[in-house]
Amino acid sequence: MNQKIRLVVPEAPSPQSVDTTETRAVAKGGIRLGVLDNSKGNADHLLKFIVDGVKALLPVASVVSLRKDSVSLPAPAEILDRLAAESDYVITAMAD
Amino acid sequence: MSNLAQLLQASGASIEADGDFDSVNALMMEKGWGDGLPVVPPTEARVAAMLEYCDRPWDQPVAKIPPRWGEATPLRLAANAVMAGCEPRYFPLYLLAIEAMCEEPLNLYGVQATTHLCAPLVIVNGPVTKELGLNSGHNAFGPGNRANATIGRAIRLALLNIGGAIPALGDMSTFGSPAKYSYLVAENEDESPWEPLHVERGLPREASAVTVIGAECPHNINDHESLDGEGLLTTIAGTMAVSGSNDIYYKAQPLVIMGPEHARTIAAAYSKDEAKRFLQQHATLPVAKLSRDNIERRVKVTWKDRLPDPKPDDVLYAVQRPEDLLIAVIGGAGKHSAFVPTFGATLPVTRALKTEDGRLAKSVEDFRRR
Structure with a gap:
């Protein structure tokens, strides 16, 4: 019979995720759509398909499309501020 | 808190296992806690010995490691250091390297998760290199030196076990890299005709320091x-x-x-x-x-x-x-x-070895609990 020992767990648990799903009514004149291209190859194409798909399903009042220069780094504050000011919903994409 | 017995009472802090080496390793593999090589069992006694060289509270995170953003507490880091085969006196340098690579300019999230084959490279400077016997000379990036090999491996284990850089889940590297097993080296200051890297990067010569680079x-x-x-x-x-x-x-x-x-x-x-x-x-x-x-x-x-x-x-x-x-x-x-x-979207980070009160450490013995 093996002797039992106690081991210290080397793993960290995943932080608790927060449910951020929200249901909103579509504004009367249509939604203001924001698009953040992360500059990955083909992200622009993928986003165009998605925007076209959204337009086919919902009234869209405006689309603001912005692109960050670095694939890997967060978008700079001016891009985020503009998206926050001019969009009701923002779509971003990753692709390789 | 720095009472190990009490800390191990917390839910998920410890696990019971059959005591022989093979059973422990089978369990660790089953849990996904490792790099594929056999590990030293992180028993309470071994972790306690490692933590003798930690002057921080053992349950307080020193960093959060992406992409999981797992909390790197000294307790968890010590378990990983034991698994890697570190001597306890390596622990202050190991903890410093983890803190440095989690600073924002390095973009560890990108370095860990990218399809690129980069890994954090740690270059050690200052008196600690001789104190710990780090290799800066022949075959410095290769095998044969316990400090280089095991501190580097302990870093990787923390990136896996705490950071969640699990291949094909949190680490999407197309190829991976041999540098993802261990990637730590010292500068050969004795043979350099110039000022050492940490001095060039603004630290006093007497400081012990790490410079971390998101590197191929x-x-x-x-x-x-x-x-x-x-x-x-x-x-x-x-x-x-x-x-x-x-x-x-x-x-x-x-x-x-x-x-x-x-x-x-x-x-x-x-x-x-x-x-x-x-x-x-x-x-x-x-x-x-x-x-x-x-x-x-x-x-x-x-x-x-x-x-x-x-x-x-x-x-x-x-x-x-x-x-x-x-x-x-x-x-x-x-x-x-x-x-x-390099990975490109990453900047090197240099950080000095300091005690909790902010003094430059003269020796890893400065961290030893009295």
Whole structure:
């Protein structure tokens, strides 16, 4: 019979995720759509398909499309501020 | 809190196992806690010995490691250090390296999760290198030295077990890298003709320090024939700029490792700053070496201000400014240097070994609990 020992767990648990799903009514004149291209190859194409798909399903009042220069780094504050000011919903994409 | 028995009462802090080596390793593999190699069982006694060299509260995170953003407490780090085979006196340097690589400029989230094959490279400077017996000479990146091998491995285990850089889940690297097992080295300050890396980066010479770089493996630069600094620098520059490198597409800060023999020859005619200027100016790639699509989709995006309409003879630089290039002297005898490209979207971080009250540590013994 093996002797039992106690081991210290080397793993960290995943932080608790927060449910951020929200249901909103579509504004009367249509939604203001924001698009953040992360500059990955083909992200622009993928986003165009998605925007076209959204337009086919919902009234869209405006689309603001912005692109960050670095694939890997967060978008700079001016891009985020503009998206926050001019969009009701923002779509971003990753692709390789 | 620094009472181990109490800490291990917390839910999920410890686990019971059959006590023999093979059973422990089978359990660790089953749980996914490791790098694929056998580990030293992180028993309470071994973890307690490791934590003797930690002056922080053992349950308070010193960093959060992406992409999982797991909390790196000294307790968890100590378990990983035991598993890697570290001596307890290595722990302060290990903890410092983890803290440094989690600083924002390194972009550890990107380094961990990218399809690129980068890993955090840790270069150690200062008195701690001799105190711990780190290898900075022959085969410094290779096997045979316990401190290099196990501190580097402990870092990787923390990146896996705490950070969640699990292959194909949190780490999407296309190839992975041998540097993802262990990637830690010391600078060969005794053989360097210039000031050491940590001094160049603003720390006092007496400081012990780590510099972390989101890096590829070293690429060798063989030059047995050049007899002067200009010749050697020309060869090094020729190795730095290649069309598939991330450094061509980012404002990167890559590393040139000079072997001591190359460094001495170059230093006869060049200061470190002058060598950097030469390399920055000569490590160039003609736009014609890139594909049409890369010119359209990369060059015109990244370098839109300098090259809005790139021509075939226009040049791309491996480093944009001389001060963006890092130079360290590492290795033993031989007419070799090496170039270490980076992930690109990452900046090196240098951090000094300090005690909890902010003093520069003179020795790892400063961290030992009395």
